[in-house]
Amino acid sequence: MTEEIVAYEPIGVIQSPFDSPEGMPVQPIGASDAVGTVEVDDAYADGLMDLEGFSHCILLYHFHRAGDDVSMQVEPFLDETDRGLFSTRAPQRPNRIGLSVVQIDSVDGREVNVRGIDVVDGTPLVDLKPFVPDFDVPDDADTGWMDASTSTVRSKRADDRFC
Numbered sequence: 001m002t003e004e005i006v007a008y009e010p011i012g013v014i015q016s017p018f019d020s021p022e023g024m025p026v027q028p029i030g031a032s033d034a035v036g037t038v039e040v041d042d043a044y045a046d047g048l049m050d051l052e053g054f055s056h057c058i059l060l061y062h063f064h065r066a067g068d069d070v071s072m073q074v075e076p077f078l079d080e081t082d083r084g085l086f087s088t089r090a091p092q093r094p095n096r097i098g099l100s101v102v103q104i105d106s107v108d109g110r111e112v113n114v115r116g117i118d119v120v121d122g123t124p125l126v127d128l129k130p131f132v133p134d135f136d137v138p139d140d141a142d143t144g145w146m147d148a149s150t151s152t153v154r155s156k157r158a159d160d161r162f163c
């Protein structure tokens with residue numbers, strides 16, 4: 001077991017239309033109409049320079065409303081079978097880090113206006129990176145058990161199992 005403790009402070013906050021983890025989309029593909037704002041703290045505003053040239057960005061954030069009961073096998077939203085936690089995107093994990101690729105509508109001061117947001121309003125932002133298909137999309141990716149069709153993911157809504 002590693003001895004080092006890693007601690008981060010949020011660099012900002014994500015505003016979204018969703019007040020609760022329950023009943024909301026489970027991935028950005030199901031939230032294409034959901035508009036949100038990523039607001040970085042003043043100290044980091046200059047770091048948004050040049051971001052407007054990218055159509056999408058990667059948000060890394062803390063699932064602050066996830067429950068404490070972390071299991072190594074979970075039934076994910078997109079299946080009816082238990083799966084190893086690390087083969088899922090379940091929010092309830094040892095380090096509650098979430099990742100979403102969202103569309104950038106505009107960058108305005110310390111705010112990034114985004115679309116396709118699948119997080120609860122007030123989610124603490126840990127990092128933001130540009131999405132670059134050549135870096136981030138392998139052309140030979142296999143997706144294991146996660147064979148839910150695109151239309152299933154689009155219409156799927158979360159329940160309270162990870163709260």
Ligand SMILES: C[S@@+](CC[C@H](N)C(=O)[O-])C[C@H]1O[C@@H](n2cnc3c(N)ncnc32)[C@H](O)[C@@H]1O
Nearest residue numbers: 021025026063064065066089098099119120158
């Ligand atoms: C399945 S996770 C996927 C999130 C991200 N796209 C990922 O893959 O890491 C999305 C679900 O997490 C829950 N959720 C979103 N924001 C949360 C937060 N701040 N705290 C706890 N749960 C959250 C909601 O139930 C939402 O439907």
